[in-house]
Amino acid sequence: NAGVTQTPKFQVLKTGQSMTLQCAQDMNHEYMSWYRQDPGMGLRLIHYSVGAGITDQGEVPNGYNVSRSTTEDFPLRLLSAAPSQTSVYFCASSLQGGNTEAFFGQGTRLTVV
């Protein structure tokens, strides 16, 4: 059981480049989300999805797009990378329900130069 798989683990981009961070889960979870982790700020929600075809914005969505065409996959797209998007990105999934455990991927460390 792989859980939540994120790729790549590390990435360096130049300002203005675009890229897609991949996230896949094999637990048939309805809910998936993307967070960014910055020093002193904890984890902040970028976008989330409650099921295939349904996505919504979190607290820091600007500069990012998502789509959810299948239950398993939830890619995060950076449209035009900026140095402010240098961060560690985590994908998470869970069953619906406020008391259920969220499972996290191992993260993608992104540097924008």
Place this chain on the structure above:
Amino acid sequence: GNSVTQMEGPVTLSEEAFLTINCTYTATGYPSLFWYVQYPGEGLQLLLKATKADDKGSNKGFEATYRKETTSFHLEKGSVQVSDSAVYFCALRFVGNEKLTFGTGTRLTIIP
């Protein structure tokens, strides 16, 4: 809006010391409360949770009690080990609203 406030770090303790990491929350209603742990180079994993007032979550020697009257969920361990060195996050979540709201995290280092 909802928010979680955690004890500032970093925290450095000697092995076998007693640990407390404070966590308080602000929310309308009664959320479920969680402690997640992040070991170096890894993603977050659930340490323990409590879903209603006076519930006590426990795992790996760690405990936290959901205190509605003080809106707190402090993490405790009676005797820490070097292997407990990690970043600890307090978080809340409501039924019907799937978003997790995290505190800023507390880095814990245990020295032998």
